[in-house]
């Protein structure tokens with residue numbers, strides 16, 4: 771995973787790494803995930819492919835960037851599911 775070294779908005783180098791933007795909704799495990807559905811048009815059982823994310827927060831302007839923790843694995847799973 772390529773980690774940001776400066777903010778894309780203000781170019782500050784005050785980057786807070788490995789932050790988590792916590793989802794505290796009722797059934798949440800608390801970690802935001804990137805999700806792609808294998809069966810997106812299904813009424814139920816959409817069969818999600820999920821990847822945990824990490825946030826990088828600019829300590830100057832507050833801009834937040836997300837990164838999927840294992841992008842190569844996530845990409846492979848999505849490509850396999852789409853049959854390409």
Ligand SMILES: [Zn+2]
Nearest residue numbers: 777780828831
């Ligand atoms: Zn910034």
